[in-house]
Amino acid sequence: MLRIDPKSQLPLYEQIIQQMKELVARGVLQPNDRIPSVRELSSQIIVNPNTVSKAYKELERQGVIITMRGRGTFIAEFTTEDVLPKDIERVKDQIQKAVLEGFYAGIHREEMKVWVEAFYKELGGDQDD
Amino acid sequence: MLRIDPKSQLPLYEQIIQQMKELVARGVLQPNDRIPSVRELSSQIIVNPNTVSKAYKELERQGVIITMRGRGTFIAEFTTEDVLPKDIERVKDQIQKAVLEGFYAGIHREEMKVWVEAFYKELGGDQDD
């Protein structure tokens, strides 16, 4: 299900978080779908259970998954809350940093905008959300 | 000149790198301008000289500044080298991650594209490139 790259600079637990969110965003995983237990996933992707556990805790904190004691772990219902200013700032900072690096690497503005568009489409479909 | 936040998650030396690049990209710092010595900057922003030195070395490696032993450190001439595939991948990954997080936070696609445009303009002027 997940493709973890142990050689990546990105921490393993971050890779798990990111990919899980991507699967949800793409609709591969739907609300109330059951996902593997910590032990199952850790043996599937050959990663220390502590690492998976850490990722799951963070995903739960972010409202992406829900763990029900004794029953398993599930994809959470979407809670279309208001957009949080805190999140806006964080994402803005990330984009700003990426644009700065892109600028320095000689990448054109339009190219980066195309990427935003493309990634967004990969996730949510081609509607403007 | 720089505003370092010791409480930030971002390492101090990364903050220095990022802000210095931004000052150059915005034209506040011009090629051949002298920048503060390691010791000067470290006492200005109250950071250990080793940390400043680490930032400066990385900036030099990236071709942003040039250090002349015994003389000081200067902003480098722009070298519009070829765009490196490695850099493209890195920036693409950063944008992908940001888009994913933005999607999750409920930010619209167009909004993120506007940000890319805006940050780019802040840096390089309003020409496409």
Add this chain to the structure above:
Amino acid sequence: MLRIDPKSQLPLYEQIIQQMKELVARGVLQPNDRIPSVRELSSQIIVNPNTVSKAYKELERQGVIITMRGRGTFIAEFTTEDVLPKDIERVKDQIQKAVLEGFYAGIHREEMKVWVEAFYKELGGDQDD
């Protein structure tokens, strides 16, 4: 494994880098081999961990080794990337300097060519490439 000479003009971290590259080039260390941790090596060769760390970071930047946070450090797969013009210039300069010094010391041209050949063979085998 490594023989560090604290009296050498060459910085300690450069000695580590050079010898590690040599071990890889000679095939003593193979891709995916684990190399000593920063702490292990630093206590083996009696050098500060920071110095070893500096060498390892540079080796990683050069693509010789890969470090996996929390797991250890390993020899990287060979990536026969394109020859970079920058590297060519650097090596050319080094050879030019060596030839000038050799000329001054009264060493014959053929002798130096033989050395190049010999060192190359020690490294990569006797094929031309």
Add this chain to the structure above:
Amino acid sequence: MLRIDPKSQLPLYEQIIQQMKELVARGVLQPNDRIPSVRELSSQIIVNPNTVSKAYKELERQGVIITMRGRGTFIAEFTTEDVLPKDIERVKDQIQKAVLEGFYAGIHREEMKVWVEAFYKELGGDQDD
């Protein structure tokens, strides 16, 4: 006469030494030729007199130039002494290091040998010394 690059990683005094030796090796400067005084040269190439002085002292130590009090500085007679084992070792080390770096950068053996040949010719003519 000399072309100093203040942006080079090579120390200024090393650049002076190297270029002066090259001019002698190429025959541009002949034994007993007068070379500029420290002050003259330092103002010509816009370098601190101390730096030129350091280079001249080293050149004198190596027997390349001779300073005569009150008369000026001159190119020394060639002293075709025996090849010193110490020099052989030093040059060998330099070449070994260059070959190692060239190997890693993906440069072919033959190419490096051609460089040795070419640089040697530039210096001494096309005889084998």
Add this chain to the structure above:
DNA sequence: GTGGTCTAGACCACA
């Protein structure tokens, strides 16, 4: 004065 190297040691993130 400038930056570069190195040691010593604390504290943190990650697996």
Add this chain to the structure above:
DNA sequence: GTGGTCTAGACCACA
């Protein structure tokens, strides 16, 4: 356990 960041401070090469 692993490596990464940071401080503190010594000593050196260079201009």
